[in-house]
Amino acid sequence: MNFELPEEYQMLEDLVQRFVRDELMPLETGVLERDAKGQGGYITPGEKARLDTVSKDMGLWALDAPEDVGGMGLPHVALVGVNIAMGSTVAKYNLPPDSPNLKMLAGYCDERQRAEYLVPHIEQGTLSAIGISEPGAGADPSGMSTKAVLKGDKWIINGRKIWITSAKEADFTILLARTDPEAKGSSGMSCFLVDRDAPGFNVVKQVPMLGGEYTYEIALEDCEVEDWKLLGSEGDGFAPMQLRLGTRRMQMAAWCIGAAERALSIMTEHAPQRVTFGQPLSSRQAVQWWVADAKMKIHAARLMAYDCAWKLDEGRDVRSEISMIKVYCSEMAQEVIDNAMQCLGGMGVTKEMPLHILAGRVRNMRIYDGPSEVHRMVIARNSMDVPRR
Numbered sequence: 001m002n003f004e005l006p007e008e009y010q011m012l013e014d015l016v017q018r019f020v021r022d023e024l025m026p027l028e029t030g031v032l033e034r035d036a037k038g039q040g041g042y043i044t045p046g047e048k049a050r051l052d053t054v055s056k057d058m059g060l061w062a063l064d065a066p067e068d069v070g071g072m073g074l075p076h077v078a079l080v081g082v083n084i085a086m087g088s089t090v091a092k093y094n095l096p097p098d099s100p101n102l103k104m105l106a107g108y109c110d111e112r113q114r115a116e117y118l119v120p121h122i123e124q125g126t127l128s129a130i131g132i133s134e135p136g137a138g139a140d141p142s143g144m145s146t147k148a149v150l151k152g153d154k155w156i157i158n159g160r161k162i163w164i165t166s167a168k169e170a171d172f173t174i175l176l177a178r179t180d181p182e183a184k185g186s187s188g189m190s191c192f193l194v195d196r197d198a199p200g201f202n203v204v205k206q207v208p209m210l211g212g213e214y215t216y217e218i219a220l221e222d223c224e225v226e227d228w229k230l231l232g233s234e235g236d237g238f239a240p241m242q243l244r245l246g247t248r249r250m251q252m253a254a255w256c257i258g259a260a261e262r263a264l265s266i267m268t269e270h271a272p273q274r275v276t277f278g279q280p281l282s283s284r285q286a287v288q289w290w291v292a293d294a295k296m297k298i299h300a301a302r303l304m305a306y307d308c309a310w311k312l313d314e315g316r317d318v319r320s321e322i323s324m325i326k327v328y329c330s331e332m333a334q335e336v337i338d339n340a341m342q343c344l345g346g347m348g349v350t351k352e353m354p355l356h357i358l359a360g361r362v363r364n365m366r367i368y369d370g371p372s373e374v375h376r377m378v379i380a381r382n383s384m385d386v387p388r389r
Contacts, residue, residue: 013081027091036351041212076309087258090357096125104244108232129170131161148177157223167216191237193229211360253325256333259358263340290339320382323375
């Protein structure tokens with residue numbers, strides 16, 4: 001058993017860490033200032049455009065895209081360290097194209113969709129969004145009510161979707177709708193590629209979230225989608241979504257590890273310098289235990305993430321492992337960040353420090369792509385016989 005990454009993956013991780021240090025970290029002051037003014041904790045469009053150019057020049061685009069469409073075809077193991085580094089800064093930026101939707105497109109697109117959506121997604125960095133959740137349905141697919149009906153050569157979609165990141169800015173949204181109203185549970189659903197300017201596709205609400213983030217609610221009112229934009233097979237849309245969700249959960253676990261490492265770094269830098277009652281904070285047992293617990297739990301989370309990534313690359317069934325890292329890494333990061341806030345006292349809860357944005361984003365991730373409670377249920381059901389009603 002060899003725990004050492006191949007040299008090329010280590011070099012990639014070093015390169016991404018340099019990108020974060022030199023290109024993203026300097027943008028944090030502006031992100032914090034905008035968030036404090038209620039403008040959202042985001043980089044500006046101009047900053048994003050520059051980062052797109054720099055990251056492309058550094059060879060950081062399409063890392064896990066298929067090689068036959070210009071990508072590097074890297075496995076999940078190679079991306080764990082990449083995403084840990086990207087999760088360590090509040091200057092949020094995704095290396096194009098976004099891996100989860102990329103995997104979904106690459107796995108299920110036909111030749112026409114490949115040319116119209118996948119290739120531009122890789123070569124031009126077109127922005128995509130995902131539309132799954134609905135008001136009132138939560139994480140239960142059986143509660144989904146958005147319907148798509150084929151009329152001639154077009155699908156007509158009606159319903160509402162919520163909690164969609166980038167819906168307003170995305171060039172297209174991958175949307176899940178029910179095409180068989182008689183089907184139960186997750187069956188009878190289909191995936192569609194819906195362009196931003198599709199007739200009947202309306203962004204109706206911007207929803208402010210923790211961590212300086214926004215999501216959106218959309219209304220689909222007789223939304224017209226050409227029949228060739230059905231992604232995958234009719235009625236089998238949950239399979240592409242599961243591929244996408246597994247990739248995102250891997251990514252989120254790594255982001256949480258990066259956020260925890262950043263919080264630990266802030267804490268270990270602050271504690272020896274801050275003197276209270278004649279002694280540095282680093283002499284206090286409580287602070288020492290916060291640091292020790294953080295080191296142990298971050299180490300455990302890293303091992304879990306790499307184990308899951310390796311198994312995923314081997315083609316194994318990782319449903320339990322995916323759920324375990326989603327729960328463990330997000331809850332671990334929440335604890336480490338909170339302890340760092342406590343260590344810094346009043347400064348830890350100001351909007352001048354990055355901790356509050358890290359805390360908010362990690363808190364969001366404990367709900368995004370399945371809340372911890374649902375993932376615990378999955379782990380339990382995969383571990384023993386659980387009665388189902």
